[in-house]
Every structure is written in structure tokens, then in C-alpha cells.
Amino acid sequence: VIFDGYVVLDGLLTAEECDQLRCRMADIVDGMDVPEHCRITFSTDNDQLKDQGNADYFLTSGDKIRFFFEKGVFDDKGEFTVPRERSLNKVGHALHAHEPLYKKMTHSPQVQGIAKKLGLQSPVILQSMYIFKQPGIGGEVTPHQDATFLHTTPLGRVMGLWVALEDATEDNGCLWFIPGTHNSGISRRMVRTQEGYPLTNFVGQEQAYDDDKFVPAPVKKGGVVLIHGQVVHRSAPNTSDNSRHVYTFHLMETEETRWSPENWLQPTEELPFPALYTT
Ligand SMILES: O=C(O)CCC(=O)C(=O)O
Numbered sequence: 001v002i003f004d005g006y007v008v009l010d011g012l013l014t015a016e017e018c019d020q021l022r023c024r025m026a027d028i029v030d031g032m033d034v035p036e037h038c039r040i041t042f043s044t045d046n047d048q049l050k051d052q053g054n055a056d057y058f059l060t061s062g063d064k065i066r067f068f069f070e071k072g073v074f075d076d077k078g079e080f081t082v083p084r085e086r087s088l089n090k091v092g093h094a095l096h097a098h099e100p101l102y103k104k105m106t107h108s109p110q111v112q113g114i115a116k117k118l119g120l121q122s123p124v125i126l127q128s129m130y131i132f133k134q135p136g137i138g139g140e141v142t143p144h145q146d147a148t149f150l151h152t153t154p155l156g157r158v159m160g161l162w163v164a165l166e167d168a169t170e171d172n173g174c175l176w177f178i179p180g181t182h183n184s185g186i187s188r189r190m191v192r193t194q195e196g197y198p199l200t201n202f203v204g205q206e207q208a209y210d211d212d213k214f215v216p217a218p219v220k221k222g223g224v225v226l227i228h229g230q231v232v233h234r235s236a237p238n239t240s241d242n243s244r245h246v247y248t249f250h251l252m253e254t255e256e257t258r259w260s261p262e263n264w265l266q267p268t269e270e271l272p273f274p275a276l277y278t279t
């Protein structure tokens with residue numbers, strides 16, 4: 001059991017493995033088709049269309065590889081204001097299924113070993129993301145609990161693995177945690193709405209957390225942070241000149257667990273949640 005709600009482990013990947021994953025992502029970004037809703041040019045009429053486009057794109061991304069951008073990277077003609085490889089916030093949410101290198105890493109003996117050590121009996125992979133935290137423009141991630149987005153009954157069945165593909169430091173936006181908060185339930189849930197827009201809503205509210213309660217969790221390239229589904233965490237904007245690329249994915253223990261049908265993320269016919277203990 002995770003003591004503080006998170007654990008930093010060095011050396012999950014070698015530097016070469018990190019570089020291979022980063023190279024592959026650079027190729028994916030090179031070949032990216034910029035999604036249409038991002039190209040909608042600015043006008044008040046189009047605001048709603050754009051929001052709905054964003055919402056559709058997100059809600060159907062669970063079994064695909066899709067692109068999510070930082071704010072302000074498109075001008076009012078829909079052209080990039082920054083180099084395209086610097087425009088992305090993240091790529092998600094099924095790299096673990098569609099990208100062989102990512103799939104192999106996700107199911108690696110090392111990852112399976114961690115899950116077994118933690119006593120997971122039949123874990124599945126829920127989602128995966130590549131997060132860029134771009135130098136200068138990588139935005140903050142506000143305090144949250146992952147179970148807000150990935151809710152189960154009972155709670156305590158979800159764990160994130162956050163793999164640093166570059167050194168993550170206090171300067172380039174490493175994770176910060178409030179130790180022990182994994183034991184106090186959850187503040188808010190994101191749920192699908194019955195019909196129409198918005199497609200999702202929050203039930204409950206995130207609490208206001210005291211800034212000085214957060215403890216930084218820097219991690220070296222190749223290291224991993226294990227994140228309990230209920231521990232409160234955040235990351236600061238990246239004001240440094242260095243990116244902070246990570247590959248992160250979430251596991252769920254399926255034994256005696258109910259995945260909420262209200263979660264934004266649902267298994268699909270094309271991609272049921274894959275079992276971790278396979279290759
Ligand atoms: O990478 C970040 O800054 C935040 C990621 C996060 O919250 C997560 O992986 O659960």
C-alpha cells in the first residue's frame with residue numbers, strides 16, 4: 001500500500017528507452033493532422049461551435065490517438081502562432097493500444113512487476129497520455145484527484161504511473177502532492193450529462209488547498225511516480241527553457257470493482273480496457 005499516496009521510483013526506463021519514446025512521439029507530431037475544430041477561425045458566432053467541437057473530440061478520444069493543444073497557439077485565422085511541435089499540451093488517450101513502442105513499455109515486465117508487488121490481481125489499462133509541458137508555455141495543472149475523472153466503486157482501485165522521459169524538476173513543472181490526501185474521499189466527479197452540451201459536468205467542487213501543503217516530487221529521466229487515484233496533486237506552469245515530457249497511464253484493479261458508467265472514458269468495442277498482465 002502506498003504510504004503518502006505517491007511514490008517516486010528511479011530507473012524504470014533507461015535513457016535510451018526514454019529517447020526512443022520521445023523520437024516516436026516527434027514522428028507522430030510530424031504526421032499530425034491538425035483537428036478541424038482547432039482550425040475554426042475566431043468570431044463570437046463560432047465560439048460555441050468550437051467549444052462543442054472540442055467537447056466531441058475529447059469525449060471520443062478514449063480509444064484513439066488525439067491531439068490537445070496549449071491555449072493561444074492558434075491565431076484568428078487558425079494558423080499556428082508557435083512551431084507545431086511546441087503547440088501541444090498532450091496526446092491521448094490510447095497510445096498504449098495503438099503505438100507498439102508505447103504498448104511494449106506499458107506492458108513491460110518492470111511495470112507488471114510493480115503492479116504485482118502492489119498486489120494488483122487483474123489490472124487493466126484505462127488510458128494513456130503523453131504530456132509535453134512545453135518550455136515557456138506549458139500551462140499549470142490545477143489541484144485535482146485522478147478519481148475525479150476515473151471514478152470507481154469502491155474508490156482506491158485506480159493508480160497512475162507517470163514516467164519521466166526527461167528530468168522533471170521544480171523549474172520545468174514537476175508534480176506536487178499533498179501527502180496523505182488519498183485517504184479522505186473525493187471532492188468532485190466529472191460525469192457525462194444525459195444529453196446535449198456540455199457533454200460533461202462536475203458534481204461537487206474541488207476544495208481550496210493550502211499552497212504550502214504541497215510537496216514537490218522531482219524525478220530523474222527514466223523514473224516513475226506512482227500516483228494513488230485519490231491523492232491531491234498539481235503541477236506548475238513551465239516557465240523554464242526546458243520541456244518536461246512524460247508518458248503517463250492509469251491502471252485499475254478490476255477485482256470487485258465497478259467502473260462508473262458516468263465516467264467520460266468508457267471501454268469501446270474497438271478497445272475494451274486491456275489487461276496489464278499480457279504482452
Ligand atoms: O503532468 C502533469 O503535469 C499532470 C499529470 C497528472 O495530473 C496525471 O498524470 O495524473
Ligand SMILES: [Fe+2]
Nearest residue numbers: 144145146233
Ligand atoms: Fe492527475
